Amino acid sequence: MQEQIVENKKSIDWFTESRFGMFIHWGLYAAIGKSEWTMYGQKIPVKEYEKIAATFNPKRFNAKEWVSVAKEAGMKYIVITAKHHDGFAMFKSETEPFNIVDSTPFERDPLKELAEECAIQGLKLCFYYSHVIDWHHPHSIHEHCNNTWDYQLEEKSFYNYWNRLVKPQITELLTQYGPIGIIWFDTAGGLSKKDSEEIVQLVKKYQPDCLINSRVSHWPNFGDYQSKGDNEIPMYGEGTKAWETPMTLNKSWGYNEQDDNYKTTESIIRKMVTIFSKGGNLLLNVGPTSLGEIPIPSVEKLKEIGAWMNENGEAVYGTKESPFPYEFDWGAITVKGKKVYLHIQNNKWSTGSIRINGFKSKVKKVYLLSEPHLNVPFEQNSVEFVGLYNLHLNLQNEPPSEFISVVVVELEGELQIDSTFIEQSGMIKLDLGHSIIEKEHDHNVAKWKVKIAEKGKYEIRLITYKKAGTNWADEFNQDMILRFGNKTKNVLPKEDKIVTDSDNCQYPYSEVQSHLGTFDIETIGLFSLELGSNRIKEKAKGPEIWQAEAVKIRTIQIIKTN
Template sequence: MKTELKNLLSVLILVVFYNVQGQLTGGGEANPDLTTNKESLQVFQDLRFGMFIHWGPVSLRGTEIGWSRGVQVPKEDYDGLYKEFDPVLFNAKEWVKTAKDAGMKYIVLTTKHHDGFSLWDSNFTDYDMMSTPYKTDIVKELVEECKKQGIVFGAYYSIADWHHPDNPMVYPPEKTDTGLKDINDAKTKAKMDRYIGYMKNQLKELIDNYDPAIIWFDGEWEWVWTHEMGMDLYKYVRSLKNDILINNRVDKGRKGMEGITTSNRYAGDYETPEQQVGAFNDKNAWETCMTIANQWAWKPNDPMKSRKECIQTLLRTVGGDGNLLFNVGPMPDGRIEQRQIDRLKEMGDWLKVNGSAVFGTRGGPYLPTEYMVSTRNKNRIYLHLFEKTESPLTLPFPKGVKIEKSYFLKNEDQIQIDRDKTSITINLPEIMPDEDASVLVLELNRSALDIDVQPRINY
């Protein structure tokens, strides 16, 4: 029945011209048809820390999701893994609790990666969770648990689909001539029209049935995906849910792994640096996505980041005015590795003490350095110190702003600060409150958000 529905409905091409008020990221002349819901973006930036989850039948092989198909794992083997996929120890409550214990405020799940497998009960394909021995709608269970525990849910959805017969995008590239040379070729266009219809049907299904706050697109780099297709897909998704957020990978404006959007003519509500902390940017919203280990999908004995790396990665991101989407890859049986749970709990324990310096803050007013980043909210500046300097810390400080109180968040020890007309000098204690990141609070006589970004310092 699903296959019949797929053949019938995937030919529908829904083109929606929809205009709302807002503002796009990136420089250049804005496209009035592509706009961002400002209220949703503000909520998103306040969350600051989320969990990325890459998971699917490929976890049975321990290789990378999508990218190992036809490379490390023969296509026939890879495409048949769903028949063995039976994650009997999957527990949505435990997944969400792991995120919550880490201090994370949202979850983004790979509902469909480049391999085309759907983790939900889809009416438009048989290549989904209901065709596995487990026969359970993973997305439904996770969404319900997110609502119970107060975690925002987002859905990753890949534009690239190397399994779908109507998608001309293939990986690895075919050695033989497929006859698909240009998007304007009649054969290519016909296949893409059908495939876009399939995508829109699945996206409508996800939004109608699971109500994600975010659609996290990926796979837009393929030659067959065009700027016009990206604009159309952005407008279509926004027509289904006006307050949804859509990342910049829906369109062709992303600049490689750096993730920035090159111009306002491209669609996307926020930028997406990958496996690197983005540069300081308090004008355009951005989110670094990064793995807790090396591989996105589960890999046995994959080297994992230390407590120091994890906490400082979060702070370097937030200090640059971005969000961190930190990835875990659950095992084939449905559990997240205990060592990853333990590391995330260490981050959560740090945030229980210092979370006010992260959540709801903006980056600045000091630009990130190797040893320090800063965040701010209301009348407070938070200095995140990664190690003690050998000499007193001197920072530029604007005239007319008074520091009424200064103390460490962890132990509330008062810190003496000296100042002159243009700077402040902080005499730090011999032993810092936290060996990986100590937060010093400066309470001001005015809003910290009104202070201009200060010149870069060397310290």
């Protein structure tokens, strides 16, 4: 049993090979058109909320169209909200009449229709289920987000809810819709370890190969893979388990008629390849309307993504993460066998060349993925006495693909790289996740070793993510201690630059860059870099609370300025 809780090794392969899935937030809240937390935000009484069901008639819902949109986008699985926090079941539930078949004029089971269509089109169907939060049920108890406007907290009996609704409905989902790829749980605040184990056992009893995400529990080591925070792209060095980022196309999950804040297609694809290069999956969300239609802007974005995936899918599906434990300024890397895929952002293509330090493998040939007959000229050389290995590519004048173009580096033998941190074309990012954190006096110190390949002046920047509404001065009111080589600086970080379209950061966070200092590097080779601050925390040993921190320290960036 413990083996299944830690990781379902038998069935995780399909998940990691798929890389790309569709999240669908669809429920009774679509009729209000203000997203899925409206009942809680407006403290809508249960009796009033139930009346909305009488008007909910998604007569334009078409399972074939939905699955076709996902398939055309290059998605391999669909996760749909079978029951969200409002307690409304989007399937025929014998356990609770507050469901789409028994309480609405629609009188159809959309999950049944999606299951049939997914089987026809070859996608895996997966179910989201809110197992702890349920504002409709009088006995649901969460750590924080409870319905206390209808029900008295002290009168709640959790096991009434747990045994009479949750377990029976999960049983229904696992026994009436064929093979299910994932049961995607959410917000497990306050759930005991015993109850966490019990719900995992229930899923595995009916479908042993069904995956369970880590949000089933806040206790460590639960789930077959890790769900990152909403819209969170992790830093390097955070763990080895398979993982997935759930991401919105705009700012909302459920349908919000006022939210037209859509990411650009280019921004989505940049974030996608960043996720893939770190070994993760992207679960990209749509929020259908009360009529059962995926909003037109979402469909248009997905078609554009699909066109890119159709051309570049070889560099996505079944690939492994980049062998380099840091980001590249020009894009991202994925690997499959003896092929290394360089996902080069088109705005970086115009530089005419790409240089990769630390590339030790002998290269057989280099070509464009979209035009395999077009070879890319390359050179390899090394400086043995300092352990520097270099691959230099000469790019053609124009990028061959829209948004991001993929160059294939085909190897003669197995892939070998220098896995130490090496400055790449005058820049390197050192994520906090790969540092060694030690206690010194009243603060922690993050420590890295970095190889500098060129002499010159180097600027050190701190990259943090700041949550919307946070006052910077409240968070940074003490100097940080920065050591690079044998030089030390004390500096109070400021909001020197706000990056509005970061490859890694998105709403509700924004990327902040802070200048920490400039250093003269007079010799090439290995240097130590240390950052001391009372804001640096020890690495988490278990699941973290999603989006809890006002400011997250992410990265130290080293940039050659001359």
